[in-house]
Amino acid sequence: MALFSKKSSLPAHPPAGATGEGDFLVTKLEEMVGWARKNSLWPFPFATACCGIEFMSVAAAHYDIARFGSEVVRFSPRQADLLIVAGTVTDKMAPVLRKIYDQMPEPKWVISMGVCASSGGFYRAYHVTQGIDEIIPVDVYVPGCPPTPEELIFAILELQKKIASGEMSRDSRSARFAAERLE
């Protein structure tokens, strides 16, 4: 079963002779949670430019991200746990992106789709943020201008591995904000 990682010393299957009713499954809580999280990502498409059109392709009938459990596209950051930044982020848009990221509840992940979001791309210019990692932490970078739908799907699969392993990208700034608010 996919629930168990290879390094786990716990049995990977129910004990022999299990009949079904009243049986139990042994696993680690964090693996169970990771498995549930990775298969129900709710993406917030922060679609600003051309990559947004390719994101539409991924969501439409032909490529269909529903196959990977992430088709519930939410336009409210408070209901989403995956931020897909699809397209160029300009300096004028940067505070908006930061605000949306801060509004998302933990745990949250970020995919930077396309070279503009990852590094500014070929817009080395006076109004373009040179990569969204200037302002928010990123889990998976997808190259391409724009990336093909297959590449974005691959990024989602990579992210699922990361989520299943329980690894989190920490953002010192949002952690500090949270701490200040608690005080």
Add this chain to the structure above:
Amino acid sequence: MTVETAVLSPAAEKLAERIESSPVAGRARVADLDLPTIEVGPKEWVELARFLRDDPGCQYDLFLDLCGVDNLRRRGPAPASRFEAVIHLHSLSRNEHARVRVVLPDHPSETPSLPSVESIWPAADWFEREAYDLYGFDFPGHPNLHRILCHDAFVGHALRKDYAPGQRWFYAEEDLRVPEWAKETDERAGHFETQTISIGPSHPATHGIIHLIARLDGEKIVRAETIIGYLHRCFEKMAEKHHWNQVIPYTDRLNYVSAMNNGVGYVRTVEKMLGIEVPDRGRLVRTILSEFSRIMDHCVCIGANLVDIGALTNFVYLYQNRENIYDLIEACCGARLTVSYVRVGGLAIDVPDDFVPRSRRLLETIPEFLDDVEKLVNNNRIVRNRLSGTGIVSREQAIAWGLTGPMLRASGVAYDVRRARPYDFYDKFDWDIPIARDGDNFSRYLVRMEEMRQSLKIIRQALDVFPAKGPVNSDDWHVVLPPKDAVYHDMESLIYHFKLVMEGIRVPAGERYEWVEGGNGELGYYAVSDGRGGPYRLKVRPPCFPAMAAFEKMVVGGTISDAVATLGTLNVIAGELDR
């Protein structure tokens, strides 16, 4: 500055005669470039503008574009002054384009200034704000002269030649300029207090990134202002820093929904400046793929618009057309969305062998999807209630606001540059310009649906005459890269290749305005060359820019839900709007 011919063309001669009888006679000069060009000083500009609009022999009623030019680094004969404003106009009744160049005198201590013509052509409003933002021109008399593309903490004027292309400025949320009227509370509306809300810039209904600030009385919008510039990626500054051919990938990302049309418009401009001809086969490929791109553009526009008003299924049907067309385009150039397929003088590579059968197969599948959508939508009660009678633009308003494309045609004006100022083979094909008279959102839906069918008709005729063999590229090796095989085996070709890659195409000094019918209207390119390997100045006339400017006037009096439906039918593409 520009080479003038001694003999004026008939159009320029006629314009010169009219100017002689105008109030600015003797103070304006008519030159004959690619378009009849009038040169004036800023003092004469308003008088001339009024004359050009009202005089029965001129009737320049459609304001196309206003842009600045900075002559600081221009090579060649010394220009009259550092800054000039260049205006492009069109007369619908006489079917003539014209250019006005307002030469702004140099004053070391004063900002360059010319009077606003917003009261004469309302379409000038946002174009003047743009020139203020990027060049620092002052427009006395403008009602709302603020930055439009760059953020509000920006310092300097980015398109001036002495502004470093990579110089950024820190911008925080609180720097956003909120209009003054939005800060006050307005309690005139009886026992209800009006409220001001902000829609966007990240909102599912704003398609990309548009910010609308609206004052509501109940559910009705009483005042609105749009904030744009959230995707200003400095296209024009980047173009000035690259070779002519290197600009092509940037043009793809203007209207990224129909990338092919942008590239065709751009290379057409450069080819006209060079005076080279592309073989028929290459031009037919451009025509066919441009028309397919127009279908893709309209599919996304209609599909997204219907999603906004709750009809989700149509999006899936229409989007499948895109996927099918992507397959054809991918077979031609290897990319799906941002094609970079055209080159100055032809195409990047020849089309695949099965280009014609592939295209013919698309001609069969696309109408099926369109029929499905029409069955679902045309008599659907909810769609009709949402779209009919909302977002109305009258014929006069459409012209005054500078709208082109489906927006203008849905208001009853049969203006399509493919017909009015034909290029490639559009005058040889048999096709119609669909128009509607109501000017509402449903008219725009109908016009787009019919335009897709007309595009299919054009493609069918183009495929009938498509030559099976033949070159797609010009054989002028000063412009087009020689075949790779020749570069490896022939010294001369190697030298041409080296010079083209290292130095770029040498385009003769001069200027040119060329146009294509983009997905959402007249897409114009104004290019200035000073003889170097790249553009000295490249201005795009984005068709959705005037449409977006009109949006804040169109939504007043309607409800928010009407505004959402209206925004969808404008077909605003942020990459082209903000550049």
